[in-house]
Amino acid sequence: MIKEALDIQKIRKDFPILQRQVNGKPLVYLDNAATSQTPQQVIDVIVEYYQRYNANIHRGVHTLSQEATDAYEAARKKIQTHFNIAKAHEVILTSGTTHSINLVANGFTAFVKEGDEILVSAMEHHSNIVPWQMLCERTGGVLKVIPMDLNGELVMEEYHKLLSDRTKLVFCNHVSNALGTINPIKEIIDAAHRMGAAVLIDGAQAAPHIKADMQDLDVDFYTVSAHKICGPTGVGMLYGKEEWLNKLPPYQGGGEMIAEVTFEKTTYADLPHKFEAGTPNICGGIAFGAALDYMNSIGFAALAHYEEELLKYATEQLLDIVGLKIYGTSENKTSVISFNIEGIHPYDIGTILDKLGIAVRTGHHCAQPIMDFYGIPGTVRASFSFYNTKDEVDVLVEGVKKARNMLL
Amino acid sequence: MTIAEIQEEIVDEFSMFDDWMQRYEYMIELGKSLPLIEDQYKTEDNIIKGCQSKVWVHAELDQDKLVFTADSDAIITKGIIAILIRAFSNQRPQDIIDANTEFIDEIGLKEHLSPTRANGLVSMIKQLKLYAVAYQTQLN
Numbered sequence: 001m002i003k004e005a006l007d008i009q010k011i012r013k014d015f016p017i018l019q020r021q022v023n024g025k026p027l028v029y030l031d032n033a034a035t036s037q038t039p040q041q042v043i044d045v046i047v048e049y050y051q052r053y054n055a056n057i058h059r060g061v062h063t064l065s066q067e068a069t070d071a072y073e074a075a076r077k078k079i080q081t082h083f084n085i086a087k088a089h090e091v092i093l094t095s096g097t098t099h100s101i102n103l104v105a106n107g108f109t110a111f112v113k114e115g116d117e118i119l120v121s122a123m124e125h126h127s128n129i130v131p132w133q134m135l136c137e138r139t140g141g142v143l144k145v146i147p148m149d150l151n152g153e154l155v156m157e158e159y160h161k162l163l164s165d166r167t168k169l170v171f172c173n174h175v176s177n178a179l180g181t182i183n184p185i186k187e188i189i190d191a192a193h194r195m196g197a198a199v200l201i202d203g204a205q206a207a208p209h210i211k212a213d214m215q216d217l218d219v220d221f222y223t224v225s226a227h228k229i230c231g232p233t234g235v236g237m238l239y240g241k242e243e244w245l246n247k248l249p250p251y252q253g254g255g256e257m258i259a260e261v262t263f264e265k266t267t268y269a270d271l272p273h274k275f276e277a278g279t280p281n282i283c284g285g286i287a288f289g290a291a292l293d294y295m296n297s298i299g300f301a302a303l304a305h306y307e308e309e310l311l312k313y314a315t316e317q318l319l320d321i322v323g324l325k326i327y328g329t330s331e332n333k334t335s336v337i338s339f340n341i342e343g344i345h346p347y348d349i350g351t352i353l354d355k356l357g358i359a360v361r362t363g364h365h366c367a368q369p370i371m372d373f374y375g376i377p378g379t380v381r382a383s384f385s386f387y388n389t390k391d392e393v394d395v396l397v398e399g400v401k402k403a404r405n406m407l408l
Numbered sequence: 409m410t411i412a413e414i415q416e417e418i419v420d421e422f423s424m425f426d427d428w429m430q431r432y433e434y435m436i437e438l439g440k441s442l443p444l445i446e447d448q449y450k451t452e453d454n455i456i457k458g459c460q461s462k463v464w465v466h467a468e469l470d471q472d473k474l475v476f477t478a479d480s481d482a483i484i485t486k487g488i489i490a491i492l493i494r495a496f497s498n499q500r501p502q503d504i505i506d507a508n509t510e511f512i513d514e515i516g517l518k519e520h521l522s523p524t525r526a527n528g529l530v531s532m533i534k535q536l537k538l539y540a541v542a543y544q545t546q547l548n
Contacts, residue, residue: 023428345482347461355428377461377481406433407483 006306011298011387014039018387025357028392033177033336033383034361035227036208038291042230045290049283057282058273072282075289076272079237082292083222084213089271090245092238093285097204098127100223100238101171103275104200105131107248112168114140119162119197121172122148122373123179126366128202132171141168148373152179152328160191167197174206174222178365178381179328180336182206189219198244204228204236208385209307209334211300220244226284231291235284238275245271254278303386307335310384310393317397321404327370327379335384338365341400344407346380352403353380358396411503414495415511422515431515435487442490443497445477456528456535461485463532467539474501474543476536488517488529496536501547504540509533 012018015037020027029037049071055064057072073088080088094100112118118132122145136143146159154172163170170192175182185201192199200221203212207224214222221244225236240248250257250268254277259267268274295303314337318324323342340346350362363378364371371378382396409417425431445454449466456463461482467474476497480486495511496504512518518529 345461345485347482348484351484352432355432406436 005302006298006386008306008387008389012389014041014294015387016040016043022357022359023355028356028358028388028395030382030384030388030392030396031359031361032208032385032388033180033205033228033381035233036230036385037387038232039230039294041294042232042287042290046232046283046287049286054283056279068282068286071286072280075285075287078289078292082211082296083224083237083239084215085239086215087242090214090239090242092240092245092272092275093280093288094223094236094238094275095234095281096225096227096236097202097223100221100236101128101200101202102131103238103251104221104240104248105135106251108135108169109138110249111247112136112139112141115166116141116168117144117162117164117166118142119144119146119159119167119170119192121146121154121183123152123154123176123181123183123367123370124171124173125177125202125204126368128171128173129369146172148370150374151330152176152181152333152370153330154181154183154188156184156187159188163191163195163197165195167192167195170197170199171202172199173202173204174212175203175209175334176328176367176370177205177336178367178370178379179330179338180205180333180383181328181330182210182332182334185219186217189217193218205334205336208295209300209304214239226288226291229291230294231288232284235281235288237288242271245275248275250274250277252277298386306386307384310388310390311335311337313390314382314384314393314396317393318400321397321400323404324400327374327376336381337383338379338381340376340379341404341408344404346378348407349380349400349403352406353396353399356395356399356402358399360396411495411499411507415507418491418495419511419514432484432487435491436483437487438490438494439480439483439486439488442479442486442493443477445479449477450479456531461528463489463528465489465532465535465539467536467543469543469546470498472500472547473498474504474540476539485528489532491515491517492532492536496540501540501544505537505544 017037053064053067055068057069076088076091079091118141120132132143144162147155149155172183172188174185189199198220201219203222203224208229220241222239227233257269257274257277259269325340327338346362353360361381445464445466450464454464454466461480463480465478467476476493478489
């Protein structure tokens with residue numbers, strides 16, 4: 001059974017926060033889609049950095065600076081290997097997905113003309129909609145939406161119809177944060193390329209569950225936030241194909257991104273430094289690499305298999321509760337369950353669950369268009385990680401039942 | 409009863425409960441008994457900004473006293489409004505303006521709400537007082 005595949009009790013010991021109590025109850029952390037917890041192995045790397053070799057990188061000749069630079073660049077190589085990226089300088093370290101997307105959207109100002117079209121999927125996070133709206137306002141471009149159906153899946157026939165020679169860029173998440181749907185990104189990428197459009201895939205929600213292969217996907221841009229995959233907050237990746245990154249103008253001016261500066265003209269540094277102005281989140285970058293090491297030591301095949309079992313178990317148990325409806329019922333989904341109980345506001349359920357020590361997300365999950373689509377104010381979202389257990393699913397189910405009895 | 413007397417009564421009631429689950433159960437009961445706002449007043453204008461769930465409040469004068477009715481799409485939020493309305497409804501606007509709101513801290517409501525809900529609570533109190541200021545001006 002699944003317990004043989006992963007030693008969950010051993011894994012749980014890696015996460016000190018899981019020993020915590022909340023409101024006098026053992027913490028049941030089911031808000032992993034918002035942020036994942038950090039294992040001791042990654043915490044140790046962060047502590048060691050500040051205890052032993054905290055220094056600015058790429059500029060000092062002294063030993064500490066050299067050690068920090070080596071560790072930071074080693075992390076970039078780990079990220080490159082993990083996502084099977086052709087060249088290390090195609091990995092841009094950013095503050096996270098939002099920063100990565102804004103960097104691309106800003107750069108595309110140079111390529112989008114009036115009447116050109118940007119396609120975004122109907123199941124995007126706000127951070128994925130707003131930068132494209134701003135791009136369209138700047139350029140006169142037109143934002144078009146790839147619709148979704150009631151299962152929470154993109155309507156692919158409509159996508160193919162929307163694609164035309166006016167399409168400049170297609171933007172879609174790999175996995176929906178609100179619903180957990182895994183989108184058919186290979187099909188999306190290939191079809192867009194046939195029309196000469198570039199594709200940016202937001203991998204924030206996919207990265208904890210799926211090891212994406214950049215060369216196999218042939219995607220133009222892909223974004224990841226470290227804090228969703230057992231790393232720290234404030235650091236993430238923008239993958240971009242070399243040809244695109246060379247074409248895009250720099251996003252921010254500052255130190256590190258220059259080759260030569262006079263008051264008349266500045267020439268920009270080569271990739272990746274052209275997009276890494278200022279002192280980066282050095283410790284964060286190094287810890288990002290350590291987080292990938294940790295995840296790979298468990299193995300993505302094993303954790304995905306285990307999470308699938310958890311999802312199946314939790315779905316069955318929750319659907320036994322009268323009046324409970326799950327939003328996002330695609331066959332292809334990650335371990336995320338967005339739900340409501342008829343006649344009860346999601347905030348009320350979340351409030352009671354918190355009192356029971358259970359952390360879930362309630363609200364619109366920064367994806368208001370999805371909530372409007374279903375005509376609901378929001379949902380309760382439980383998102384499971386490989387360190388969660390069936391026992392915790394049982395605690396959740398009992399908690400939801402208790403909340404239902406209190407609230408109805 | 410004066411606002412202060414009602415507040416004292418609420419504090420007494422809440423002190424009877426041993427744990428927060430019971431207090432929530434009580435708030436939910438209060439929410440169910442809230443004097444509901446008439447549908448015609450459930451307008452965008454009457455929605456209190458700063459609440460994560462929807463909250464409508466309507467105020468009207470009954471002679472020299474201000475009467476509040478309200479509703480919310482979330483039941484615990486309704487319970488919180490019910491407590492506030494019990495304390496402030498059917499009072500003279502000037503008394504509402506002058507009333508202190510320490511009883512909220514005494515029943516520990518704020519610290520047991522999530523930050524978003526606590527902000528909503530502050531917005532609600534502010535809104536009730538704003539109504540009082542508006543109607544006081546009318547009475548003058």
